[in-house]
Amino acid sequence: xxxxxxxxxxxxxxxxxxxxxxxxxxxxxxETLMHTRPLREARQSAVLRPADPRSPGGGPQxxxxxxxxxxxxxxxxxxxxxxTPTGDxxxxxxxxxxxxxxxxxxxxxxxASIDGRGLGLDATVHYGAxxxxxxWDGERMVFGDGDGEVFRRFTLSLSVIGHELxxxxxxxxxxxxxxGQSGALNESISDxxxxxxxxxxxxxxxxxxxxLIGEELFTDMVEGAALRSMKAPGTxxxxxxxxxxxxxxxxxxxVDTSDDNGGVHxxxxxxxxxxxxxxxxxGGYAWQRAGQIWYDTLSGGALAPRATFVDFARATQQSASxxxxxxxxxxxxxxRAWSSVGVRS
Numbered sequence: 001x002x003x004x005x006x007x008x009x010x011x012x013x014x015x016x017x018x019x020x021x022x023x024x025x026x027x028x029x030x031e032t033l034m035h036t037r038p039l040r041e042a043r044q045s046a047v048l049r050p051a052d053p054r055s056p057g058g059g060p061q062x063x064x065x066x067x068x069x070x071x072x073x074x075x076x077x078x079x080x081x082x083x084t085p086t087g088d089x090x091x092x093x094x095x096x097x098x099x100x101x102x103x104x105x106x107x108x109x110x111x112a113s114i115d116g117r118g119l120g121l122d123a124t125v126h127y128g129a130x131x132x133x134x135x136w137d138g139e140r141m142v143f144g145d146g147d148g149e150v151f152r153r154f155t156l157s158l159s160v161i162g163h164e165l166x167x168x169x170x171x172x173x174x175x176x177x178x179x180g181q182s183g184a185l186n187e188s189i190s191d192x193x194x195x196x197x198x199x200x201x202x203x204x205x206x207x208x209x210x211x212l213i214g215e216e217l218f219t220d221m222v223e224g225a226a227l228r229s230m231k232a233p234g235t236x237x238x239x240x241x242x243x244x245x246x247x248x249x250x251x252x253x254x255v256d257t258s259d260d261n262g263g264v265h266x267x268x269x270x271x272x273x274x275x276x277x278x279x280x281x282x283g284g285y286a287w288q289r290a291g292q293i294w295y296d297t298l299s300g301g302a303l304a305p306r307a308t309f310v311d312f313a314r315a316t317q318q319s320a321s322x323x324x325x326x327x328x329x330x331x332x333x334x335x336r337a338w339s340s341v342g343v344r345s
Contacts, residue, residue: 003135003136003164003167003178003186003187003190004133004134004135005133005134005135005154005160005163005164005213005214005227006032006132006133006134006151006227007260007265007266008033008259008260009246009259009260009265009266010242010243011029011032011033011132011133012029012033013029013242013243014026014028014029014132014150014241014242015029015030015033017029017241022149022241024130024147024148024149025147025149025150025241027130028130028131028132028146028147029132029147031128031129031130031131032128032131032132032133032144035071035128035131058118059102059106060081060098060099060102060103060113060121061081061118061120061121062079062080062081062095062098062099062120062121062122062123063077063079063080063081063120063121063122063123064077064078064079064080064091064094064095064098064122064123064124064125065077065078065122065123065124065125066078066088066091066124066125066126067124067125067126067127067128067142068126069126069128069129069145070127070128071127071128071131073124073127073137073140073142074122074124074140075124075125075126075127078091079091079092079095088125089153089155090125090126090143090145090153090155091125093153093155093156093161094123094125094141094143094155094161095123097155097158097161097162097197098121098123098141098161098165100158100161100162100197100198100200100201101114101121101161101162101165101166101197102121103200103201104162104193104196104197104200104201104287105169105193107200108196108200108287108288108291108292108295109291109292109295109299111169111299114165114166114168114169114171114172115168115172116172116173116299119168119172121141121165122139122140122141123140123141123142123143124140124141124142124143125143125145125155126143126145127142127143127144127145128144128145130144130145130146130147130148131144131145131146132144132146132147132150132151133154134154134155134160134161134164135164136164136165136167136168138168138171141161141164141165143155146217148219149219149221150218150219150221150222150241150242151217151218151219152216152217152218152219154217156216156217157213157214157215157216157217158197158198158201159191159194159195159197159198159212159213159214159215160194160213160214160217161194161197162193162194162195162196162197162198163190163191163193163194163213164190164194165197166189166190166192166193166194166197167186167190169193169298170186170189170190170298173298173299174298174299174300174301174302174303175305176189176303176305176307177305177306178261178264179261179262179264180261180262180263180264180306181262181267181307181308181309182305182306182307182308183261183262183264184262184263184264184265184266184267184268184270184271184309185268185271185307185309185312186264187264187265187268188268188270188271188272188275189294189298191213191228191230191268191272192230192272192275192291192294193291193294193295194213195209195211195212195213195230195286196286196287196291198210199285199286199287200285200287203285204285205283205284205285205286206279206280206282206283206284206285206286207280207283209286210226211229211230211231211276212225212226212228212229212230212236213226213227213228213229213230213236214226214227214228218237221241222237222239222241222242223237223238223239223240224236224237224238224239224242224245225237228245228247228265228268228269228272229245229247230272230273230275230276231273231276231280232249232273233245233247233248233249233269233270233272233273234246234247234248234249234269246266247266247267247268247269247272248266248267248269248270249269249270249273249341250270250273250341250342251270251309251341251342251343252342254267254270255267270309270341270342270343271309271312271341271343273337273340273341274313274337274338274340274341274343275290275294275337277333277336277337277340277341278290278293278333278334278337279291281329281333281336281337282329282330282333289324289330290333292323293316293319293320293323293324293330293334294316294319296319296322296323297312297315297316297318297319300315300319302315302318303315309343310343310344310345313334313338313343313345314345316334316338317331317334317335317338317345320333320334
C-alpha cells in the first residue's frame with residue numbers, strides 16, 4: 001500500500017507546463033509522476049504485512065534515514081529514538097512529526113503506534129532529486145524535498161506527516177480498497193487524522209484550527225493555501241499554474257472519473273466536509289468527540305473493504321450511538337453532517 005499526498009492529476013498538470021521559467025517545475029513533476037506510476041501498480045497488489053512490535057506501551061521508537069537525494073530506501077540512519085537534533089530541518093521535522101502522530105493516537109485513543117502494538121515508526125528524508133511528493137509505502141514514511149518553485153520540502157507540514165502515517169493506521173485497522181468511494185474514504189480518514197495530529201500537537205480547538213492539509217507546502221509563487229481544505233473543499237487553491245482545487249463538498253458534485261483510482265483524492269472532499277461539520281457542531285477539541293467517533297468506526301471492524309459513503313455514514317452513526325447514546329448531541333451532529341453533504345443513510 002503506497003499512498004501519495006500530492007495527487008497524480010496535479011503532478012500531470014505540472015508536468016505539461018511549457019511556459020518560460022517553469023522548466024524545472026515541469027521536469028520535477030514529470031520525474032515524480034513517472035516514479036509514482038509503478039508505486040500505484042504495486043499498491044493494487046499490496047498485502048497487509050505482519051506487525052513487528054518494538055515498544056508496546058513504551059512510547060514511540062523512531063528512526064530517520066537520509067536517502068541523500070537518491071531514490072533508494074531506506075537510506076542511511078541519521079537519527080534514532082532519543083537522539084539529539086541533527087540540525088538538518090528535514091530530519092528533525094520528520095522525527096518530531098512521527099512523535100506528534102504517535103502522541104495523538106496514544107493520548108486520544110489509547111493506541112500504541114499505528115498498528116496498536118507499538119510498531120516502530122520509520123521515515124526516509126531527502127528522497128530523490130526535486131521529488132514533489134511524500135508517501136507511506138506500507139512500511140515507512142518517505143519525504144521528497146520538493147522542486148523549490150511550487151513545492152517546498154514535505155517535512156514542513158505536520159498535517160502531511162499525520163496524513164501519511166494514518167494510512168498505516170487504516171492498513172492495520174480496516175483496510176479499505178484504494179479505489180472509488182472506499183479509496184476516497186481511505187484518503188479522507190487520513191486527512192481527518194492528519195488534521196487532528198496538527199490540532200492535538202498545537203492544542204487547538206475546532207474554531208482555531210485551519211482545517212487545511214499541507215498548508216506549509218506551497219512556495220510564495222502559488223496562489224493557494226494548501227493541497228486541500230476540509231472546511232471548504234474546492235477552495236484550497238486557485239492558481240494559474242496549479243489550476244482550481246477540484247474537490248466537491250456535496251454528493252451532487254461527485255466526480256465520476258477513472259483517473260486517480262476513481263477520484264480518491266477528489267471525492268474525499270465530501271466525507272472531509274462531513275467530519276468538519278461534526279467537529280464544528282460539537283466544538284472543543286475535535287479529537288475528543290468527533291475524532292473518537294471516526295476512530296471507533298475505523299477500528300471497530302464493521303467496515304468492508306469496498307465500503308461506500310453511505311456505509312461509512314451508517315457506521316459513524318452507530319459509533320456515535322454506541323459511545324454517546326441515542327438522542328445524544330454527538331449522534332445528532334453526525335446525522336446532520338452527512339445529510340448536509342448529501343449522503344443519505
